[in-house]
Amino acid sequence: MNDLTPPNRCRIVLIAPPLVPAEHICAAFEGGDIASLILPDNGMDDASFQALAERIVPIAQGAGIAVIIAGDSRIAGRVQADGIHVEAKPRELAETIERLAGKMMVGA
Template sequence: MTIAENRCRLVLIVPDIADASSQAAMVADALKGGDVASVIIPQYGLDDASFQKHAEKIVPLVQEAGAAALISGDSRVAGRVKADGLHIAGKLPEFAEAVENHVPKMIVGGGSATDRHGALEVGELRPDYIFFGKLEGDIKPEAHPKNIALGEWWASMIEIPCVVMGGTDPSSVVDVALAGVEFVALREAIFADPTAVTARVTEVNALLDEKAPRFED
């Protein structure tokens, strides 16, 4: 989750596709479209063995593209596939355990904070990033206003980077970026049309280049 660009960057959430090869091919196409900071790979109800097979195909593609591959699911799978990090969507005790056991060897971030108090509790654990929203929370064209508001508040006060979940419309990244956050996460906005995946990433990066505020060095 390095901040190489001086503006809000794209985080991809891998879509729920049963066929591992098809899923990996879509991710590969997305990575051809331009800058991607990281790719979160959710388990989507797969058993650990199946999930590992999916992750084994995706993680090298992500790393070869210069992005961070983050496993949302079993930490043992993350280790076996040599992922860069773990995304923790669970409760605070699970998050605390992951930070204690895996930082700094791996990137650890996420959280399920829905208010400022919960966010500050996550922040006290000193994760690598905090995530506002749910990985499958892109159910409307725009990003959820509550997540944008939390991201804006967080980014104005806390040095730990934050990721805000976007909507199903690629243009939803603009409102997220204008909140001053470091990362915007997209899933359906990129992957809903398998034939347009590369173009969608290109489109999002063009929007961020044009509209996103620049961070100070």
């Protein structure tokens, strides 16, 4: 970003599709001004999902892209993601926000 870039601009949010290798997800980072990547487990078991996230998170963050792990705060913490995206009712969401406040972003 240069000094001429307006502070209020549209940016891209990517959502990783199922069955796409980490290399292809990371290649998409070249596609524009990307703010964040939402990384869902897409049906993977915990170990496979964490391994995928471990490959993608440092590359994305190195490119200035925040990584949001969908649904699993344990994996989000282990891979040092920037946030978590949850599907929750208001009370559960409030509890999640309170528990993770100051540690990572929480989206719903």
